[in-house]
Amino acid sequence: MIVITLTKVPKSLRGDLTKWYQEIQTGVYVGNTSARVRDALWDRILENIGRGEATMVYNAQNELGYQFRTTRKDRQVVDFDGIPLMMHLKEATGGVKHGFSDAAKFHRANVMTRRSVKRSQSSSKKLMMVSLDLETTGLDPVKDTILSIGAVKWGQDDKIVQFYQLIQVPQKIPEKITELTGITVEMLNKQGISLADGLQGLQKFVADAPIVGYNLRFDEGFLLAAFRKIGQSGLSNRLIDLMPLVKKSNKFLDNYRLETVLADYEIENSHPHHALSDAQATFDLASKLKEKGLF
Template identity: 35%
Template sequence: MMEYVALDLETTGLEPSKDRIIEIGAVKVRNKEVVGEYGTLINPQMEIPDRITELTGISNDMVQGKPLIAQALGELLDFCEELPLLGHNLMFDYSFVKHQAVNAGMVFEKKGMDTLKLARALLPELPSRSLQNLRMHYEIPQKDAHRALEDARTTYLLYERLREEFEEKQPKLFVPNALIYKVKKQGPVTAAQKRYLQDLIKYHRIELNVEIDSLTKNEASREIDKILSTYGKIVR
C-alpha cells in the first residue's frame, strides 16, 4: 500500500534559520486517493515582506489571529504520522519544518520523495521543471499558485502522473529516501537581549518588524547588530 503526505509551505523568505513559515498545506494520500488534508495560515509574528505578499497573496491582515507556529507544527506532525513526505524541492519545506521542530523540542525525522528530482531525471527535455511548468505540461488544473494547500494538491497529482508514466521502468526512483538535514537548536531571546533591544528601540525611536518575544538568541543578535550598524549605540 502506497501512503504518503504531500507537503508545501509558504514562507517569508528562503532561509530557514532567518525566515518564517506563513502557511502550511498537507495532503494525505493512500493508494492514489486523498484521504485527508491539513491547511492553515500562520501568524509569523513579523511583517510579511511586500514581495512575498505579491507572490502569494498572503498579507499581514490575513495572518492576524491565526495560529502561531508551535500550535500549527504540532498539528502538522500529528497529521503526518510516520508517513513519508512528498514535495517539489522537498528539502526546502523539510528544512523549515525541521528548524521549527528542533527549536520546539519536537522530533521530525522523515523519508521522502521529491517531484523536482524526479522531473530532472525523467523529463530532461523540458525547458523548466518548476511546479507550475510541470503542472501545465501534464494539464493539471490548479486554482491558486503559490498557496500551500493548492500546491500540495498539485504536487500529489504530478507525482501520480510520473508514477503512472515511469514507475514500472524505473521503480527505484520512486522509493522514499531518508531526508538528511542537521539543525542545532536555537534558544529563545534572553532577558538581557530583550532589555537591550527595547532600550535601542526607545532611544532611536524606531519600530521593529518582528515581535521581540518571538525571536531566538541568534535572531535577537542579528536585530541588535542591524540597529547598531544603522543607527549607532546609545549615548548617555
C-alpha cells in the same frame, strides 16, 4: 534538417517528439535541433518505441550530405565507401514472434490481467503518502519563517483529506511575499495559530506516512529550523523529492519550475503559491509519476 518516421509507436512517444519537431503528416516529423538533442531523442525513441518502428534521416558530412538510422528489422544500414545505404534483408532480424493461437492469446490475457491487478494493488499501497508545501516569509530558513502549511493525503475512505494552517509570525511580512501568496498580517492575526500548534497538527496529520514534495529540500530546511525553534526534533518520515525524478524522466523541459512541470503533465493548479493548492498539485504530480513507475 532532421526527418523522423514512426509507425505503430505509443502515443506518449509521439507526444515527446512534438515538443521538438513538427508532425507534417501522420508519423512523419521534421525539425532542426542540435546533434546532442537529436541523439538524446533517438535514445528516447529506442527506450519507448514498444513494438513500433522508427527511421531517422539527418544532415551529415558525407558524399550524400545525409545519414540515417532505423529500427526496422527488415532493413540494415550499411556503409559503402563512405556512402550510407539501406540494405533489404531477405529475413527479418529478431526472430519470429510466437503466440498467435487462441490458446496463447488466452494465456497472455490471463497473465496481463494478473499483472494489472498486482500493479493496481501495488499502486494503491504506494499512494499512501502525504504531499507537503510551505509558504514562507523568504528563502533563508534561519532568518525567515513559515507562513502557512498545506498537506494532502488519501483518507481511509479513499477520499482526499487536506490539512491547511496559517501560522502567526512575529515579524512584518514583506510586500513581495504578500503579493505572491496573498497572505497578510490581518489574515494571520485572525486565522493563524502558533508555530508549535501548527507543527504538532502537521505531525498528527502526517503520522508515519512518506512525505513527498517538489524541491522538497526547501521545505525540509524550514521544517528543521521550525522544530528547533520550538525545541522539538524534526519529522522522521521518509522524504521523497519529486524534482530529481522529473529531471530524470523528462530531460527536455525548458525549465523545472513547478508550474512548467505541472503544465507538461497536464495538471491544473488553480492557486499557485498557496500552500494547500500547491500541495494538491504536487499530490497529483506524485500520483502520475507513481503510475509511470518512476518511484
